[in-house]
Amino acid sequence: MSMKTVFERTTGLTEKPTHYCPGCTHGLIHRLVGEVLEEMDILEDTIGVAAVGCSVLSYEYFNCDMTQAAHGRAPAVATGIKRVLPNRFIFTYQGDGDLASIGISEIIHAAARGEKITVIFVNNAIYGMTGGQMAPTSLIGQKTATTPDGRNASVQGLPIRVSEMLATLDGSAYIERVSTHDVPHILKAKKAIRKAFETQKQGLGLSLVEVLSTCPTNWGLDPHESLDWVRDAMIPVYPLGVYKNEAGGN
Amino acid sequence: MGKVLMKGNEVLAEAAVHADCRYYFGYPITPQSELVAYMARRLPEVGGLFLQAESEIAAINMVYGAASTGVRVMTSSSSPGFSLKQEGISYLVGSELPAVIVNIVRGGPGLGNIQPAQSDYFQVTKGGGHGDYHIPVLAPSTLQEIVDLTMDAFDIADKYRSPVIIMGDGMLGQMMEPVEFKEKVESKQFDKSWATTGTRGDGGPKIITSLELDADSLEKRNTLLQKKFAEMKEQEVRYETYCTEDADYIIVAYGTVARIAMNAINKARETGLKIGLIRPISLWPFPEKPFEETRKRVKGYISVEMSAGQMIEDVRLAVNGHAPVDFYGRTGGVVPTQEEIYEKIITVAGGLKYEHENGI
Amino acid sequence: MLQEIIIAGFGGQGVMSMGQLIAYAGMIEEKNVSWLPSYGPEQRGGTANCAVVVSDQQVGSPLVSNPSAVIVLNNPSFDKFEPKVRPGGLLISNSSLVARKSEREDIKVIDIRATDLANELGNSRITNMILLGAFIEYSKFLSENSIIESLKKVLSEDKYHLIDINKRALRKGAELVAVF
Numbered sequence: 175m176s177m178k179t180v181f182e183r184t185t186g187l188t189e190k191p192t193h194y195c196p197g198c199t200h201g202l203i204h205r206l207v208g209e210v211l212e213e214m215d216i217l218e219d220t221i222g223v224a225a226v227g228c229s230v231l232s233y234e235y236f237n238c239d240m241t242q243a244a245h246g247r248a249p250a251v252a253t254g255i256k257r258v259l260p261n262r263f264i265f266t267y268q269g270d271g272d273l274a275s276i277g278i279s280e281i282i283h284a285a286a287r288g289e290k291i292t293v294i295f296v297n298n299a300i301y302g303m304t305g306g307q308m309a310p311t312s313l314i315g316q317k318t319a320t321t322p323d324g325r326n327a328s329v330q331g332l333p334i335r336v337s338e339m340l341a342t343l344d345g346s347a348y349i350e351r352v353s354t355h356d357v358p359h360i361l362k363a364k365k366a367i368r369k370a371f372e373t374q375k376q377g378l379g380l381s382l383v384e385v386l387s388t389c390p391t392n393w394g395l396d397p398h399e400s401l402d403w404v405r406d407a408m409i410p411v412y413p414l415g416v417y418k419n420e421a422g423g424n
Numbered sequence: 425m426g427k428v429l430m431k432g433n434e435v436l437a438e439a440a441v442h443a444d445c446r447y448y449f450g451y452p453i454t455p456q457s458e459l460v461a462y463m464a465r466r467l468p469e470v471g472g473l474f475l476q477a478e479s480e481i482a483a484i485n486m487v488y489g490a491a492s493t494g495v496r497v498m499t500s501s502s503s504p505g506f507s508l509k510q511e512g513i514s515y516l517v518g519s520e521l522p523a524v525i526v527n528i529v530r531g532g533p534g535l536g537n538i539q540p541a542q543s544d545y546f547q548v549t550k551g552g553g554h555g556d557y558h559i560p561v562l563a564p565s566t567l568q569e570i571v572d573l574t575m576d577a578f579d580i581a582d583k584y585r586s587p588v589i590i591m592g593d594g595m596l597g598q599m600m601e602p603v604e605f606k607e608k609v610e611s612k613q614f615d616k617s618w619a620t621t622g623t624r625g626d627g628g629p630k631i632i633t634s635l636e637l638d639a640d641s642l643e644k645r646n647t648l649l650q651k652k653f654a655e656m657k658e659q660e661v662r663y664e665t666y667c668t669e670d671a672d673y674i675i676v677a678y679g680t681v682a683r684i685a686m687n688a689i690n691k692a693r694e695t696g697l698k699i700g701l702i703r704p705i706s707l708w709p710f711p712e713k714p715f716e717e718t719r720k721r722v723k724g725y726i727s728v729e730m731s732a733g734q735m736i737e738d739v740r741l742a743v744n745g746h747a748p749v750d751f752y753g754r755t756g757g758v759v760p761t762q763e764e765i766y767e768k769i770i771t772v773a774g775g776l777k778y779e780h781e782n783g784i
Numbered sequence: 785m786l787q788e789i790i791i792a793g794f795g796g797q798g799v800m801s802m803g804q805l806i807a808y809a810g811m812i813e814e815k816n817v818s819w820l821p822s823y824g825p826e827q828r829g830g831t832a833n834c835a836v837v838v839s840d841q842q843v844g845s846p847l848v849s850n851p852s853a854v855i856v857l858n859n860p861s862f863d864k865f866e867p868k869v870r871p872g873g874l875l876i877s878n879s880s881l882v883a884r885k886s887e888r889e890d891i892k893v894i895d896i897r898a899t900d901l902a903n904e905l906g907n908s909r910i911t912n913m914i915l916l917g918a919f920i921e922y923s924k925f926l927s928e929n930s931i932i933e934s935l936k937k938v939l940s941e942d943k944y945h946l947i948d949i950n951k952r953a954l955r956k957g958a959e960l961v962a963v964f
Contacts, residue, residue: 188629217623218622218623218624218625219622219624220622221493221620221621221622223489224633230635231635231637233631233633234631236629237629238622238623238629239620239621239622239623239629239630239631240620240629240630240631240632240633241488241489241492241519241620241632241633242631242632242633242634242635243485243488243489243515244485244488244511244512244515247481247482247485247488247512250477250481250482250483250485250486250488250489251485251486251488251489251492252489253475253482253486253489254449254485254486254487254488254489254490254491254492254493254497255489255490255492255493255620256489257447257473257475257486257489257490258447258473258489258490258493258495259493259621259622262621262622279478279481279482280478280481280482280485282478283477283478283482427811429804429807429808429811429817429819429937454823455823538823594823595820595846595847598820598821598823599818599819599820599821599846600804600807600818600819600820601817601818601819601843601846602811602817680845680846680847683843683844683845683846684844684845684847686844686845687845690844761845761847761849762844762845762847762849763849763850
């Protein structure tokens with residue numbers, strides 16, 4: 175009986191087990207990025223920038239050179255690297271607290287400058303690492319450690335739609351929002367990540383993939399309910415789709 | 425190359441180019457904006473890159489990114505902007521990345537004003553950002569000295585994998601003096617095998633980070649950092665003395681204030697008062713030796729600063745109770761005049777009744 | 785030799801470049817020099833001034849509080865700096881715009897209708913050069929040639945055609961001093 179290999183580790187990731195909670199989709203998104211880097215054969219030419227938040231240790235998981243940035247500053251750090259090494263692939267891996275709150279200035283200006291970097295923006299509508307506080311992307315009514323009665327628009331303001339906002343900037347070249355709540359969407363997410371790195375390769379401007387992700391621990395849901403919550407609660411507020419595609423094609 | 429008349433801020437920029445710095449990220453702020461503008465024009469001429477960031481915070485983090493690739497990189501600012509850079513500076517220390525950061529100090533606190541000051545002394549010498557750390561701080565007092573110290577700053581940064589601060593006051597940035605850029609000597613070579621430039625051809629992935637979640641590991645790492653600071657303290661002390669051999673009283677001043685003090689000292693010497701000067705060039709590490717050599721025989725020291733009294737704390741530590749330490753300072757952008765310093769000398773050194781003279 | 789000079793006037797009257805010309809000329813004559821401007825919002829339409837030190841010795845303080853010479857181009861500058869000229873020092877005043885006359889007897893005062901004379905020469909912008917010519921002639925520590933040499937450093941090449949009128953302005957100022 176001959177055995178056929180149907181599933182392997184990607185060389186895009188190290189063999190270190192991740193620290194992410196059960197049901198969290200960070201690990202999955204890491205894998206998608208790792209696979210794309212492997213398939214494009216650019217691992218050796220890539221430098222990743224880890225952000226602050228649950229993914230702060232992502233530098234231990236991506237199998238390429240990595241630099242760790244201060245909270246929210248990853249796009250500025252990536253700018254510094256890319257400007258010195260324009261022929262390398264530079265990506266940042268940032269959560270919603272990091273990118274959409276403390277680092278909103280850095281991402282907007284990196285996009286406005288058309289920095290030729292790729293941003294993996296993981297949006298799970300909450301601060302994970304610090305213990306489930308409100309994020310700029312938390313939904314109206316969403317209960318968090320800092321909105322115990324639910325996010326109230328008149329008190330805590332309204333969610334930021336990062337993809338839509340950045341798409342208005344002429345310097346952004348590819349922007350797509352994807353989800354990880356089921357397999358077809360995960361496959362679509364990988365295609366978007368690939369497209370983002372291809373956009374960088376073509377030197378067209380900033381590419382960003384917003385990945386809707388789960389946080390069962392801080393949402394107080396089990397992993398399956400979490401996936402449903404992404405589909406039923408998040409996607410209506412954060413519609414999936416391509417918001418910018420300067421390269422054209424799929 | 426002959427002498428050229430240049431503004432201090434421009435000298436700083438050109439000196440960095442001479443030190444093979446090819447990358448600059450910054451944000452305009454008075455009184456150092458000429459440095460930013462000079463770099464914008466000059467760096468493309470030498471195949472380098474200038475980028476105006478959206479904020480000082482972004483600028484220092486761009487510096488962090490560029491430094492992580494192993495190149496020589498610089499940023500500059502003035503007091504309020506320098507405060508914003510503190511976050512990134514702490515990260516540079518933690519991640520052991522070399523960079524040169526210029527602070528052309530203006531009056532504070534808060535928005536303060538744009539006049540010359542030295543009131544960021546605590547901030548630059550005592551850490552300023554979070555965590556246990558020190559950064560070498562060089563304080564030139566003439567534009568020619570800027571040329572030499574800027575070269576040193578980049579070398580120190582590379583040697584220790586550490587940020588280095590060049591501190592000047594607004595006066596130093598704005599004034600013009602003749603300077604000479606000596607024929608370029610070959611730059612020293614430093615190990616950059618730690619840089620993250622992609623793994624192609626250089627082995628496994630490298631990581632640049634200041635994060636160490638395990639307490640014991642972080643303590644170990646901090647111990648190594650402390651060792652490095654101790655070595656800097658041993659190797660990187662710079663100072664100058666003037667007429668200290670027979671001095672009864674010694675003025676301690678740095679930067680442009682030391683020059684103003686020099687005029688007052690010369691005048692005092694003419695009237696027979698034995699006054700000397702210790703001019704710290706490295707503010708950290710603070711030069712202790714010239715105090716150890718004089719503190720048992722002088723009658724006292726006078727720390728003269730453009731602040732309410734900051735360096736005086738280091739002077740007192742270095743004097744260690746052996747002699748009284750007096751102070752004269754002006755704040756808020758007011759520059760102490762030679763007449764004021766002379767008057768202070770007379771008051772402290774005594775023996776002569778001070779009469780207001782119009783001109784010394 | 786230690787000359788500590790303050791030049792003051794409105795922004796736009798060319799006080800900064802006067803100071804720079806003196807500094808350049810001093811450098812050409814292998815003296816030690818420094819030039820320190822007042823800076824900031826006050827430059828914008830208000831009064832501007834610069835301090836120049838020219839010395840045989842290393843320049844200590846670039847800041848001048850008791851100048852050996854002061855050149856003032858407008859009223860506010862006269863009010864601010866006339867009292868600061870050290871005894872035995874020199875005050876040159878642009879009497880076209882400065883209404884007050886110095887009553888000090890311990891300093892040398894030279895009044896020159898520089899703005900009027902500049903207009904007569906056909907260019908109000910050379911007011912500063914007439915005053916500079918007077919200063920150089922009277923104080924005698926720098927040569928007129930060095931100033932003209934310095935003009936080439938301060939002016940960009942497309943402005944070299946202005947050197948001639950500047951020369952004439954310097955000469956005019958120098959000639960006027962002869963009567964003092």
